[in-house]
Amino acid sequence: MIKSKYVVVIGALLALSMIFGYIEMLLPSFLPNPAFKIGFSQIPILLTFYLINLKSSATVSIGKVLLMSLLFGYFLNYLFFVNIIGAIFSIFFIWLSKQLKFSVPMTSLMSSLGHNLGQFIVIGYTLGWSIALFYLPLIIVFSIIFGLIIGFISKILLIKIEKRF
Amino acid sequence: MNFPKITNIRVNKKELLIVVILTMIALISFFLFRISGQGAMVEIKIAQKLIGTYDLSIDQEVPILDDKGNLLMISVIKDGMIKVVSSNCPDKICIDEGSINLAGQTIVCLPNKVVIKIIGNNDETIDGVLQ
Structure with a gap:
């Protein structure tokens, strides 16, 4: 691909990720705690990782948090730091699964686990570890279930996209 | 043998190990x-600082103020349950969490750093053991 095509593809995937995040904010949550989300905005991030490279998926992931925080008015607030640490951890876990040569669903699981773990550490540090530890089993179980679901969706999309790319 | 290719489903051992x-x-x-069990008291903390403890058996309205005296949110205790009715945070997740009444349950409002936690009555559990 030529350089300008990279820019266009990354921009489109970033916009897609933000739209998924916004739609998820609008939908009512059916999970036991409304703070938990399925994480559809992770699909474009995984697509960026597999179609381009890790650096651009980090751009999409962190860019999404930055732009969403500017749009919804929590830029540089506490919520912003919770989200940005989650995004950084998620990218680190994607890098880790790349080193361990994991499959697409497992990479998705690891990225969702990293996202939650980053948020878990920030919340534990600021609001007390007993609160954070209470949510630990939920965090892990939902990371496994929804990480794998998102991973399989991404895998199907990757197979469809790579035929046309 | 005309068995379906079930042996083709290979599970990566490293991945399975991590999931387990x-x-x-x-x-x-x-x-x-x-x-565990019905809670007796509710404690409200802002950024790990205890703001107050309230009795769950008394119906009351509890406004939650920050250290500058600004109103962050209003919670209501009714029929032994506590819920948040209004909050100034952008996402309103604390309102969506609904009523809680069991010891150990929490309502967390991340933008305001507010934690509403129900604590059990320790005397009751000791009585339970003695009986």
């Missing part, structure tokens, strides 16, 4: 931090 370890951690922490 994670499930174990989840199970262990679930049994360590599970919720």
Whole structure:
């Protein structure tokens, strides 16, 4: 691909990720705690990782948090730091699964686990570890279930996209 | 033999191991931090600083103020349950969490750093053991 095509593809995937995040904010949550989300905005991030490279998926992931925080008015607030640490951890876990040569669903699981773990550490540090530890089993179980679901969706999309790319 | 290619489904051992370890951690922490019985008191903290404890059996309205005296949110205790009715945070997740009444349950409002936690009555559990 030529350089300008990279820019266009990354921009489109970033916009897609933000739209998924916004739609998820609008939908009512059916999970036991409304703070938990399925994480559809992770699909474009995984697509960026597999179609381009890790650096651009980090751009999409962190860019999404930055732009969403500017749009919804929590830029540089506490919520912003919770989200940005989650995004950084998620990218680190994607890098880790790349080193361990994991499959697409497992990479998705690891990225969702990293996202939650980053948020878990920030919340534990600021609001007390007993609160954070209470949510630990939920965090892990939902990371496994929804990480794998998102991973399989991404895998199907990757197979469809790579035929046309 | 005309068996379907079931042997073709290969599970990566490293991946399976990680999933199993994670499930174990989840199970262990679930049994360590599970919720129990009807709570007696509710304690409200902002960024780990205790703001106040309230009796769950008395119906009352509890406004939650920060250290500058600004109103962050209003919670209501009714019929032994507490819920948040209004909040100035952008996402309103604390309102969506609904009413809680069991010891160990929490309502967390991340933008305001507010934690509403129900604590059990220790005397009751001791009585239960003695009977």
